[in-house]
Amino acid sequence: MKTTLLILISLILTFSCQNPNFEEKQGEKIDNPFTGKNPWPEIRKKRINHLLPEAMERAEVDAWMVICRENNNDPMALHIGGENAGGTSFYVFSKSNDKFQSTVFSSFGEVTALRELELHDSIISVSREQDVFQLATEYVKSLKPEKIAINVSTANSTADGLSHSQYKKLAQSFGDDFERKLVSSEELVYEWLSIKLPEEVEIMRKASEITAQWEVEAYEMIIPGKTTDAEVAKFLNDKIKTYGYEDGWNPEQNPNVNSGSDRGHSHATDKVIMPGDVIQTDFGIKVYGIWVTDIQRFAYVLKEGEEKAPEEIQRYWDVAKRGHRLVFENMKPGVSGFELDKAQREWMKENGSLPVPWSTGHPVGYVAHDVGPSLGGGKEGITPSKASLKPLKEGMVFAYDGFYAWEIEGGEKTISVEEMVVVTEDGAEYLTEPQEELILIKK
Template sequence: MSDDEQVAPEYPPILPMRDRAAVIDRILAERLETVIPEIMRETGTAMWIVTAREYFEDPVIATMLDAESMHARRRTILVFFDPGDGRSVERLTVSRYGLGKLFQPSWDPADEPDQWRAVADIIADRDPATIAINTSDLTAFADGLTLSQYNAMLTALPEAYRQRIVSGETLSLRWLESRSTEELAIYPGIVRLAHALIEEAFSRKVITPGETTTNDVVWWYRQQLAELGLDTWFQPSVGIQRRGATGMLEGEVVIQPGDLLWTDFGITYLRLNTDTQHLAYVLKPGETAAPEGLTRGLAASNRVQDILRASFQTGRSGNEVLALARQQALSEGLNPSIYSHPIGFHGHGAGTAIGFWDNQNGDPRGNYHIRPHTTWSIELTSHNAVPEWDGQVVDFRTEEDAFFDGSTVRFLDGRQTNLTLISSEP
């Protein structure tokens, strides 16, 4: 991890599918052994029940399936039970199919045809003080239990156990936001791969000024990912800011010399996601560098990044971090907009929000507290007048993925500090 981003990096090796599955399963086994006991004891949860039906996976259960279990089968129910006294957390599956030997099969339909009755028996045998289920008014990440499954569960449970049901909101968020040792070992390489793709997109290999449109670059991304056997979690964006033009130009707009290009691009690989925004300048004939005003604009956004990173502190809410960072940036004469978010299993990941592009004040989604061992998309912009463009105000959007260890925020594969330059000549 470093603040320095490698210029025009080569693609890291991309694993064949069998090797990918082995990595995914190894990481999942590590997470189940380490993260689950930690978060259950942190929240004082005795039992956690996660359930989903085929093709309608709870956000949590989707990350607990092994690499060969692409969906929940029929109805998949996972039960975690902490017996206390430092003993190992039990991991049970109440379903017709095993899950990569990571959960103990605990239901024989021949003995008990009713699946939810089998769950009730497991609960009665262990008598947990609390039973967490995934329901939440605030976040979709912890709201995966459907009404029909909830009703079926309640019908099977004696009244005494119904009174012990609690929300698994914090458990769900903690499971999804926590990064394991091995995830952190591979994450920088995944971000490096995304950076390499962006560098290639912003080059003469892909862009011929005067001919190539922004949509051409968007669909180059999609085609390149398909050929590499990778995926993206959102449609890539490519836009132009141009002297004398208002706003961001996108679509079938031809890229011209003198344009400031912007891209928003992310990949999904080994169940982890990236989210990056970079800027490039198309040199005019005879130019060897971008106008100084554009260079200073990117430097201003880099400064806002530093201010935001310095505002992170374990236990602070996203709203508190936003307020502190904005106060400092404004005091330095910057014109920022901050809208950063967690990243990991999901591109817009579980955890607290740090601002929104359309709301720079507090938000209920920013009340959750920042935890260590979490990964973040440091997403923001600063608006700056460019003298060489007759004082036109330009939006210097930037986004880089980073890790918070509890003390400092470090970029996973550096950050852009210099505009990528694209020659207008062959």
């Protein structure tokens, strides 16, 4: 009995040493706003019934066909209820005379589950002996549409889910006359996914607050001369696991903790954090398996005898922050991402920053780099992309930076003050309190 007790105590002590969150788990209940029922099914239904018809109107398409299948599914499957497809299924959305309808031609094995979702107006069971391509195309022909959107795109990977073999079979089923009516869904997907419902914004607001808070907590555990970038990253990785969230992007590069020269989108290394370092942490979480965040926080490691950051480091921070706020002040519906990016680059040039290769910002929501306007295109010598010339609209959510880059030993260092905002009726709103001052880390 005594031996068994000693073994048990030993196991508990071992577990507590290996798991930095052990005390947190054993203490007070963790404050986690993302427990309970996942709101995605109801939000998805609202998005289909309210936002999709409007998007089809703006994209000027009469019908949209999405093919879902097992193992190599269309990127839009989750948004239309086809994420669990086994056999090939067609999801058809149509709009005629102000009437919007969604019809699914489903492999018979998925019909029951689809009907219980109560997401679509009609679910048609397709047996093994039937040709789902023929059934779906005949139905669409009966609608007499002028433009039929399908998921092929050279510019938007989210709208490019149709495989070559699927397209060939679809075109054959339609015949020459109707094949000419097939158009890319690129504009439709853009119009639909770029706008987030107010309840989605609120979810991302809470997630943003958690993301920023954890980054600050990660800086508090740093011991200069001992702690590595990778250990700071592990602290944040452990937070994600403890709370049951997912990574905002590829786990190998989330978070990117970088106390040396710029590494771009990369993994944290075993570099030891030293006095005089400026530390960048780029971090995102995914909640409910749907919505992601993308926020950066910056810190400076004080040298012996320093009580504040050196004058030049403070100036770099102030210029980067002002560039960020300049974008925020000009962000509103109707303004293009190109205009915002150009304004910040002019500010950087005026204040002696090296040019940076990255755009000022990007949409964020279902993925870290989501569908929507690019806050870019203002760099000298490049042609603005189509996405950077698109106007911002109310309900769009962005992660964007204020920049300042300078030379350091081994390369360059960039301060990129990244926050998340939502575009409002007449401006923009932060999803969490923005970082106002460099976080100072004492030895």
